[in-house]
Amino acid sequence: MTGSYVETWYRERLADPGPRPPLAAEVEADVCVIGGGLAGLTTALELARAGRGVCLVEGRRIGWGASGRNGGFVSPGFSAGHAALVRAVGEDHARALHRLSIEGMRAVADAIDGLAIAGADPVFGYLSASRHEAGDALKTWRDQMARDFDYPIEFWPREQVQAALLSPRYFQGLYQPQAFHIDPLAYSRSLAGEIERLGGRVFEESPVTSLGSRSAAHRVTAGEGAVIAKDVVIATGGYSGRLCRRLHAAYLPIATYVMLTKAEPELIATAIRTPAAIGDRRRAGDYYRLVDGGRRILWGGKITTRTDEPRRLADLLRASMTSTYPQLRDLEVDIAWSGLMAYARHLMPQIGSLGPGLWSCTAFGGHGLNTTAIGGRLVAEAITGQSDRYRLFAPFGLAWNGGPAGRMAAQATYWALQTQDWLNELRR
Numbered sequence: 001m002t003g004s005y006v007e008t009w010y011r012e013r014l015a016d017p018g019p020r021p022p023l024a025a026e027v028e029a030d031v032c033v034i035g036g037g038l039a040g041l042t043t044a045l046e047l048a049r050a051g052r053g054v055c056l057v058e059g060r061r062i063g064w065g066a067s068g069r070n071g072g073f074v075s076p077g078f079s080a081g082h083a084a085l086v087r088a089v090g091e092d093h094a095r096a097l098h099r100l101s102i103e104g105m106r107a108v109a110d111a112i113d114g115l116a117i118a119g120a121d122p123v124f125g126y127l128s129a130s131r132h133e134a135g136d137a138l139k140t141w142r143d144q145m146a147r148d149f150d151y152p153i154e155f156w157p158r159e160q161v162q163a164a165l166l167s168p169r170y171f172q173g174l175y176q177p178q179a180f181h182i183d184p185l186a187y188s189r190s191l192a193g194e195i196e197r198l199g200g201r202v203f204e205e206s207p208v209t210s211l212g213s214r215s216a217a218h219r220v221t222a223g224e225g226a227v228i229a230k231d232v233v234i235a236t237g238g239y240s241g242r243l244c245r246r247l248h249a250a251y252l253p254i255a256t257y258v259m260l261t262k263a264e265p266e267l268i269a270t271a272i273r274t275p276a277a278i279g280d281r282r283r284a285g286d287y288y289r290l291v292d293g294g295r296r297i298l299w300g301g302k303i304t305t306r307t308d309e310p311r312r313l314a315d316l317l318r319a320s321m322t323s324t325y326p327q328l329r330d331l332e333v334d335i336a337w338s339g340l341m342a343y344a345r346h347l348m349p350q351i352g353s354l355g356p357g358l359w360s361c362t363a364f365g366g367h368g369l370n371t372t373a374i375g376g377r378l379v380a381e382a383i384t385g386q387s388d389r390y391r392l393f394a395p396f397g398l399a400w401n402g403g404p405a406g407r408m409a410a411q412a413t414y415w416a417l418q419t420q421d422w423l424n425e426l427r428r
């Protein structure tokens with residue numbers, strides 16, 4: 001069924017008036033955006049703000065994909081770490097990219113503030129805690145972020161981390177006061193409302209089946225309807241089908257998972273005593289946060305190239321939680337879900353031109369909340385001629401995903417990272 005959201009806690013919290021009508025006729029627009037996740041929504045909103053006639057076409061519901069199911073962490077950076085970016089493009093270029101990622105994070109905060117998005121419930125603070133001795137490395141990173149980006153980070157010694165996270169697993173941590181966590185589905189849906197308020201048109205339950213060119217315009221077909229537009233932006237994330245073969249061959253859909261516990265505030269307070277978002281700094285680590293006024297934990301982790309949901313998903317995630325916090329062994333899971341992320345081989349977004357009037361804004365991986373905000377902004381700036389900042393992503397093109405062997409390689413890389421994480425903990 002195209003009209004339903006998958007079962008998630010975000011969906012349970014939502015007052016859903018039902019889907020918008022599908023695209024059912026031929027319409028014209030300056031720009032057609034395909035995909036109603038945060039990449040498409042941000043692009044369309046930036047274009048609508050710039051006075052362009054925008055049409056956004058979503059196959060299911062606004063925020064139905066990763067954007068409405070994720071962990072809700074909004075922090076600077078990309079899926080490719082900063083050191084990898086420095087190796088790939090050099091210090092200056094990597095710094096320019098990191099600056100964009102901070103701009104993306106601030107764009108999300110500004111949108112929530114400016115549009116007074118009540119349901120997004122932003123809570124500031126992100127603590128990333130190490131599971132082995134890492135004090136010197138963390139202080140170096142803190143100093144670099146302050147020096148190069150004027151971005152404040154606090155170093156927390158082990159006692160301070162363990163006062164907030166009552167687990168012997170943790171050592172030192174870094175606390176980012178400007179990063180935050182949100183309800184991403186409420187946020188996504190508010191952006192769609194704002195696009196419409198500015199005169200843009202949003203269609204749901206309208207899977208785009210073909211994309212063709214007609215003189216100086218493109219024709220985007222969905223069911224009985226079509227959009228004729230000079231510019232088209234493909235923002236279909238981990239749910240991209242074969243609509244654009246070049247994009248299809250250049251990304252891997254990777255699944256990841258989230259669970260929500262039952263409401264047990266006293267029990268949870270024996271383990272977690274901070275409202276901040278928490279990540280554990282392992283490369284294949286867990287991330288979690290208190291929600292529902294501290295009454296429940298929303299816990300995410302694990303990735304796999306298997307796109308179907310594993311059996312006993314809730315048990316798998318719960319086992320991660322209790323291995324960190326044995327005192328939570330009686331805490332039950334209310335609901336668990338999965339979502340697909342789009343990863344390119346270089347782990348960077350695919351933001352750029354695919355040909356005259358055809359743009360990609362996709363492959364944001366597991367770091368999409370800030371990066372979709374900047375990706376959408378840059379594509380909109382390119383279409384309106386306001387800037388060519390999108391060219392900073394030119395080194396990260398449409399590299400072939402390696403087909404089935406690429407999937408196996410991605411899974412093997414994840415297992416190798418897990419092993420490395422485990423060895424680091426043993427050596428602590």
Ligand SMILES: Cc1cc2nc3c(=O)[nH]c(=O)nc-3n(C[C@H](O)[C@H](O)[C@H](O)COP(=O)(O)OP(=O)(O)OC[C@H]3O[C@@H](n4cnc5c(N)ncnc54)[C@H](O)[C@@H]3O)c2cc1C
Binds near residue numbers: 057059063071339366
């Ligand atoms: C479980 C999970 C947890 C995560 N946690 C975090 C986190 O805490 N912080 C963070 O920064 N990132 C996180 N991420 C990553 C982040 O959610 C994604 O990078 C981001 O949402 C991608 O946005 P998107 O718009 O590119 O894709 P999506 O949100 O997946 O949107 C793509 C949309 O395109 C639509 N579509 C596809 N094909 C068509 C078509 N032919 N016609 C019309 N529509 C189409 C789909 O229906 C979908 O709605 C997480 C991801 C997952 C899955």
